[in-house]
Amino acid sequence: MAFRAAMLRHIRVPVQNLTLKRPILQSWSFGNPTQSMSSHGDDHLDREEVIERVLSVIKDFPKVDPSKVTPDVHFQKDLGLDSLDTVEIVMALEEEFKLEIPDKEADKIDSCPLAIEYIVSHPMAG
Amino acid sequence: MSCVAPSAPSRAEILSLFRSLLRTAQKFSDYNIREYAKRRAIDGFRLNRDVSDPSMASWAYSEGKSQLEVAKRQAVVYSLYAPKVKSVMDVKSR
Numbered sequence: 001m002a003f004r005a006a007m008l009r010h011i012r013v014p015v016q017n018l019t020l021k022r023p024i025l026q027s028w029s030f031g032n033p034t035q036s037m038s039s040h041g042d043d044h045l046d047r048e049e050v051i052e053r054v055l056s057v058i059k060d061f062p063k064v065d066p067s068k069v070t071p072d073v074h075f076q077k078d079l080g081l082d083s084l085d086t087v088e089i090v091m092a093l094e095e096e097f098k099l100e101i102p103d104k105e106a107d108k109i110d111s112c113p114l115a116i117e118y119i120v121s122h123p124m125a126g
Numbered sequence: 127m128s129c130v131a132p133s134a135p136s137r138a139e140i141l142s143l144f145r146s147l148l149r150t151a152q153k154f155s156d157y158n159i160r161e162y163a164k165r166r167a168i169d170g171f172r173l174n175r176d177v178s179d180p181s182m183a184s185w186a187y188s189e190g191k192s193q194l195e196v197a198k199r200q201a202v203v204y205s206l207y208a209p210k211v212k213s214v215m216d217v218k219s220r
Contacts, residue, residue: 042142084171087141091148
């Protein structure tokens with residue numbers, strides 16, 4: 001029993017370390033003095049980076065053929081998705097960029113360019 | 127609730143309900159419940175995708191609404207008994 005408890009304690013340590021070292025926490029980097037804390041400043045994400053991450057989220061969507069995904073695809077016209085899939089993709093983007101997009105805005109996002117535009121201009125995208 | 131005004135819900139209302147269900151699903155602290163709630167919402171909407179009868183549509187919509195309330199309540203209840211150690215699936219995905 002003592003051995004088992006010791007083993008369990010041993011196994012659990014690296015898991016907790018992992019959760020502490022999540023890259024997400026580091027990417028917030030509030031302590032970075034070169035970044036301004038203003039809501040509309042220079043701390044926006046790089047456009048290139050946003051495009052890359054948006055595309056990878058869309059490519060990961062099960063119904064999407066990754067080879068068809070380019071920065072200017074329309075979800076329904078080009079990728080053959082329906083409105084429910086679009087909601088799912090926008091939700092996945094919210095999760096990826098730590099955003100909460102209000103319904104009114106989310107309804108308008110139906111293509112890659114609109115999604116990229118929205119996220120690039122969003123002050124809280126991370 | 128479901129017996130009043132069987133007017134069909136609008137497209138925007140339906141998508142909004144779907145989004146709310148997915149948002150609520152994300153609030154569950156337990157990986158399995160979180161994934162189940164998400165899967166269940168997606169499957170439910172897929173299943174009723176082709177419903178054209180207005181009274182059936184409004185029934186499905188009010189059913190979804192009541193499930194949303196259940197999910198919201200349960201997310202709060204489960205958060206009080208959240209697992210102390212994260213699921214291995216949560217650790218890997220980060």
